[in-house]
Amino acid sequence: xxxxxxxxxxxxxxxxxxxxxxxxxxxxxxxxxxxxxxxxxxxxxxxxxxxxxxxxxxxxxxxxxxxxxxxxxxxxxxxxxxxxxxxxxxxxxxxxxxxxxxxxxxxxxxxxxxxxxxxxxxxxxxxxxxxxxxxxxxxxxxxxxxxxxxxxxxxxxxxxxxxxxxxxxxxxxxxxxxxxxxxxxxxxxxxxxxxxxxxxxxxxxxxxxxxxxxxxxxxxxxxxxxxxxxxxxxxxxxxxxxxxxxxxxxxxxxxxxxxxxxxxxxxxxxxxxxxxxxxxxxxxxxxxxxxxxxxxxxxxxxxxxxxxxxxxxxxxxxxxxxxxxxxxxxxxxxxxxxxxxxxxxxxxxxxxxxxxxxxxxxxxxxxxxxxxxxxxxxxxxxxxxxxxxxxxxxxxxxxxxxxxxxxxxxxxxxxxxxxxxxxxxxxxxxxxxx
Amino acid sequence: xxxxxxxxxxxxxxxxxxxxxxxxxxxxxxxxxxxxxxxxxxxxxxxxxxxxxxxxxxxxxxxxxxxxxxxxxxxxxxxxxxxxxxxxxxxxxxxxxxxxxxxxxxxxxxxxxxxxxxxxxxxxxxxxxxxxxxxxxxxxxxxxxxxxxxxxxxxxxxxxxxxxxxxxxxxxxxxxxxxxxxxxxxxxxxxxxxxxxxxxxxxxxxxxxxxxxxxxxxxxxxxxxxxxxxxxxxxxxxxxxxxxxxxxxxxxxxxxxxxxxxxxxxxxxxxxxxxxxxxxxxxxxxxxxxxxxxxxxxxxxxxxxxxxxxxxxxxxxxxxxxxxxxxxxxxxxxxxxxxxxxxxxxxxxxxxxxxxxxxxxxxxxxxxxxxxxxxxxxxxxxxxxxxxxxxxxxxxxxxxxxxxxxxxxxxxxxxxxxxxxxxxxxxxxxxxxx
Numbered sequence: 001x002x003x004x005x006x007x008x009x010x011x012x013x014x015x016x017x018x019x020x021x022x023x024x025x026x027x028x029x030x031x032x033x034x035x036x037x038x039x040x041x042x043x044x045x046x047x048x049x050x051x052x053x054x055x056x057x058x059x060x061x062x063x064x065x066x067x068x069x070x071x072x073x074x075x076x077x078x079x080x081x082x083x084x085x086x087x088x089x090x091x092x093x094x095x096x097x098x099x100x101x102x103x104x105x106x107x108x109x110x111x112x113x114x115x116x117x118x119x120x121x122x123x124x125x126x127x128x129x130x131x132x133x134x135x136x137x138x139x140x141x142x143x144x145x146x147x148x149x150x151x152x153x154x155x156x157x158x159x160x161x162x163x164x165x166x167x168x169x170x171x172x173x174x175x176x177x178x179x180x181x182x183x184x185x186x187x188x189x190x191x192x193x194x195x196x197x198x199x200x201x202x203x204x205x206x207x208x209x210x211x212x213x214x215x216x217x218x219x220x221x222x223x224x225x226x227x228x229x230x231x232x233x234x235x236x237x238x239x240x241x242x243x244x245x246x247x248x249x250x251x252x253x254x255x256x257x258x259x260x261x262x263x264x265x266x267x268x269x270x271x272x273x274x275x276x277x278x279x280x281x282x283x284x285x286x287x288x289x290x291x292x293x294x295x296x297x298x299x300x301x302x303x304x305x306x307x308x309x310x311x312x313x314x315x316x317x318x319x320x321x322x323x324x325x326x327x328x329x330x331x332x333x334x335x336x337x338x339x340x341x342x343x344x345x346x347x348x349x350x351x352x353x354x355x356x357x358x359x360x361x362x363x364x365x366x367x368x369x370x371x372x373x374x375x376x377x378x379x380x381x382x383x384x385x386x387x388x389x390x391x392x393x394x395x396x397x398x399x400x401x402x403x404x405x406x407x408x409x410x411x412x413x414x415x416x417x418x419x420x421x422x423x424x425x426x427x428x429x430x431x432x433x434x
Numbered sequence: 435x436x437x438x439x440x441x442x443x444x445x446x447x448x449x450x451x452x453x454x455x456x457x458x459x460x461x462x463x464x465x466x467x468x469x470x471x472x473x474x475x476x477x478x479x480x481x482x483x484x485x486x487x488x489x490x491x492x493x494x495x496x497x498x499x500x501x502x503x504x505x506x507x508x509x510x511x512x513x514x515x516x517x518x519x520x521x522x523x524x525x526x527x528x529x530x531x532x533x534x535x536x537x538x539x540x541x542x543x544x545x546x547x548x549x550x551x552x553x554x555x556x557x558x559x560x561x562x563x564x565x566x567x568x569x570x571x572x573x574x575x576x577x578x579x580x581x582x583x584x585x586x587x588x589x590x591x592x593x594x595x596x597x598x599x600x601x602x603x604x605x606x607x608x609x610x611x612x613x614x615x616x617x618x619x620x621x622x623x624x625x626x627x628x629x630x631x632x633x634x635x636x637x638x639x640x641x642x643x644x645x646x647x648x649x650x651x652x653x654x655x656x657x658x659x660x661x662x663x664x665x666x667x668x669x670x671x672x673x674x675x676x677x678x679x680x681x682x683x684x685x686x687x688x689x690x691x692x693x694x695x696x697x698x699x700x701x702x703x704x705x706x707x708x709x710x711x712x713x714x715x716x717x718x719x720x721x722x723x724x725x726x727x728x729x730x731x732x733x734x735x736x737x738x739x740x741x742x743x744x745x746x747x748x749x750x751x752x753x754x755x756x757x758x759x760x761x762x763x764x765x766x767x768x769x770x771x772x773x774x775x776x777x778x779x780x781x782x783x784x785x786x787x788x789x790x791x792x793x794x795x796x797x798x799x800x801x802x803x804x805x806x807x808x809x810x811x812x813x814x815x816x817x818x819x820x821x822x823x824x825x826x827x828x829x830x831x832x833x834x835x836x837x838x839x840x841x842x843x844x845x846x847x848x849x850x851x852x853x854x855x856x857x858x859x860x861x862x863x864x865x866x867x868x
Contacts (some may be wrong), residue, residue: 007606011480043477046445143671170472172441291626 002205003027003037018057018113025061029160039171042164042179042325055220058178059130062186067136069107069192074144076105077283081275082188083199084180084217085117086206087355088242088380091199091272092150093256094118094264095407097309098161099276100148101299104283106141107191109153113364113372116205116355118252121152122357122394126250126330130318146311146312157190165361175207181220185228195282197275198222202430203240205351210429211236233278234433237271238426241349242383244268245363247358248398250329257326260306267383267428273297274429285334327417332361332398340388345421349384354395360404360411361397373400379414385425388418437461437471444478459495460775463594473605474600476613484612489654490661492612496620498717499594501570503541503626508578510539511717515709516622517633518614518651519551520640521789522676522814525633525706526554527690528585528698531743532818533710534582536726539719541625543576543587547806548799550639550789552686555586560684560764560808562653566754569755580746591624609641615654619662620761628785629716632656636864637674639785645670645864652867667712668867671705672860675783675818678702681792682832684763691760694740701817701862707731708863756791764809766795766832770839774822779855783818787849794838794845807834813844819859822852 001023010016016024024041027033035383041372050058071078079099083089096106107377110132113119121132134151142149161183168174188196201207202214218234225232235408244265246255258264261274268303277292286292298304312321324329358364379396394416397408435457444450450458463465481676484492505512513533517523530540544566547553555566566574568585576583589596597618602608622630630653635641636648640760652668659666678699680689693696693706711726720726733739744754756762783812791800794808813830831842 004606007477011477012605034469034604036473036601040473040477040607043441044606047477047481137575140585167470170438171471172438172445172476172478175479194596380698390735407688 021057042173046176086239087351090252095257098305101304106148127318198234201239206239254326336397344418348417352414357411360408472659476607479612494615501691520673521785524686528693540582561752608751619642632668635673639675782851791845792844
């Protein structure tokens with residue numbers, strides 16, 4: 001096959017066959033198609049899209065570029081969850097032990113944060129000793145023993161995605177629904193799942209800024225799952241304001257531990273229950289969502305979920321002392337408080353501004369090679385719709401280095417709008433796509 | 435500036451500023467933007483286009499990536515001609531000496547053939563000793579002495595185009611009107627011209643297959659010239675059937691010599707006069723097109739045009755003996771004749787089929803690194819509209835190697851359609867754009 005003619009076909013709005021797509025993905029993964037041709041193809045795909053058959057073939061070709069995990073020897077249903085990423089989104093951390101304690105298996109592979117969105121791996125690594133890089137046999141053995149594992153993406157899974165993602169990042173072809181959905185779904189399907197719940201975030205702090213695009217992404221991923229024979233449920237959830245109170249790494253572990261033990265802010269708790277009950281229903285462990293919620297509440301109350309979390313942390317080398325006493329986790333040495341300068345209602349608590357502000361404090365990476373500071377971050381004390389008096393604390397910035405403090409303060413201050421009400425309070429979950 | 439953000443701007447249909455365009459072209463020419471980013475930008479430009487201001491900036495940036503020739507010390511008006519390429523298109527070869535003999539200066543830089551279209555340089559190099567690679571001082575000195583020069587593109591002119599053209603070729607971004615027009619016009623404007631006549635070919639054997647696209651390309655190039663302060667006239671001419679009788683390299687030199695001496699097939703003669711008279715009017719040498727034609731006829735009849743051609747060939751190292759006796763030029767050892775198998779009218783003499791057939795005989799290159807065989811090619815004995823009897827000779831294939839002969843015969847036979855008339859005879863010149 002001639003790659004240029006395939007670029008031309010896609011460029012002119014034509015359809016690529018399954019054979020052509022499998023060929024081009026495998027040739028690129030094998031380094032037999034140069035980057036300058038693949039980036040042109042990616043831009044053509046960006047502009048012309050992929051139809052459902054093309055997209056299934058593209059995802060399947062990516063999936064088969066590396067190992068595909070097989071946990072069929074584990075009796076429990078293998079169900080995972082994936083979020084498209086947001087500010088303060090620590091859902092995976094309390095969610096995984098709670099649903100595992102209810103009887104499903106969660107082979108969760110997560111990513112690192114980039115830009116204003118945090119990464120589950122970065123948060124977990126604030127637990128001293130916790131290892132997120134597991135070789136395949138260790139990954140499998142922890143999953144078998146504990147029913148869950150929280151690790152980074154294995155090098156041998158979907159190597160085509162690794163290359164294509166890096167190229168998209170530098171060629172202006174990131175925000176393409178077929179490219180995003182094939183990237184996410186190929187990695188998740190490579191985990192050998194029985195079911196998957198997707199949390200597609202929408203709003204200023206999310207990748208998808210409007211509901212229509214979020215819905216398109218959700219539908220596209222659910223359809224990829226269906227074509228692959230894996231049941232996928234997608235929830236479209238709000239990311240116009242941060243999720244929970246904490247935006248940071250160690251602080252999000254603290255908030256997660258609080259939640260696993262029955263506390264935590266209401267929005268985080270509700271979203272964990274919503275997603276978790278979907279997972280339990282998908283896995284056949286719960287009869288319906290209400291039954292799922294009841295089962296989750298039960299393992300939280302009994303302490304079984306927290307025990308599960310500590311067992312897994314321990315199995316992955318982490319020091320459970322910091323879970324028993326989260327004040328031992330990293331913290332920042334200095335504080336800056338942002339106050340309301342008038343009375344009114346919180347109209348906006350913009351996730352993007354707060355997220356970028358926290359990144360500037362050192363909680364996130366501006367580029368892939370930046371180091372993060374585990375102890376810094378922002379605590380958000382208010383939600384959209386809250387009434388405040390002048391001087392009410394809106395946010396607390398926790399920092400060690402004041403190099404970018406002024407910038408972080410300006411970003412965070414600018415994220416809050418206090419005005420006459422009423423505020424338009426966004427729903428936590430906009431809709432579900434099955 | 436951040437190149438990815440410029441890709442994103444163009445990808446999303448935005449406008450690039452003149453500064454951004456100058457920056458990106460100069461950075462790419464200096465090898466500071468990688469090919470995989472530029473190919474993505476080129477695909478975005480392919481899909482979204484460039485508006486007139488962007489296109490002027492793009493062309494100007496290309497133009498200024500290298501040397502710009504200055505022949506202001508030469509009193510004669512500097513007028514060149516450029517064809518978008520076709521089958522049997524040897525117009526430049528008789529044209530240049532005829533118009534030079536009328537008093538204009540022609541600093542002509544030409545290209546090599548690729549695919550089914552021939553290249554002026556390949557044809558000229560069938561003259562033993564003729565050198566098309568001239569250094570700038572030799573180019574200038576031959577132009578000063580003889581009023582014309584026929585050479586390849588200098589390495590120092592428009593280096594950005596050299597890189598971008600090579601990248602377009604392998605990234606599926608060739609047939610884009612802004613990219614084609616900026617490539618052509620930057621090279622021509624770098625010749626330091628007072629005026630330019632463009633021959634935009636349309637039809638099966640041309641790059642532009644339909645009149646609308648050809649018109650768009652012509653208008654775009656005329657506008658680039660206008661924005662640059664150089665008067666450009668474009669003629670849209672037919673390439674549904676080959677131009678003249680000969681398709682080959684040495685054979686096209688023979689036909690050109692015939693024309694310079696007052697003979698030659700009527701379509702070739704008419705097109706040379708049409709373009710040449712436009713050049714003479716642009717240069718202020720002729721009062722109008724009729725006056726231009728009369729002046730051209732006069733230098734053909736007097737032999738001044740042929741003398742001019744021989745002087746320049748000699749100055750560029752060529753052996754004029756082959757011009758005085760064209761039978762000394764390379765020829766092929768074997769012939770295959772294609773005959774009409776019924777009586778009727780020639781409805782089609784498809785330039786693409788005939789051109790690809792001649793390429794398979796060795797007259798053209800399938801890839802840039804192929805060698806051509808100077809003596810081989812096809813003689814076309816009929817034009818659309820001619821009446822033929824069964825057994826009438828339609829074409830003669832001249833070849834040395836029969837490896838691809840069957841293929842060449844099938845292609846050439848398939849190019850001719852003989853049927854009940856009347857034929858739709860295409861005009862030689864569809865329209866002009868000024």
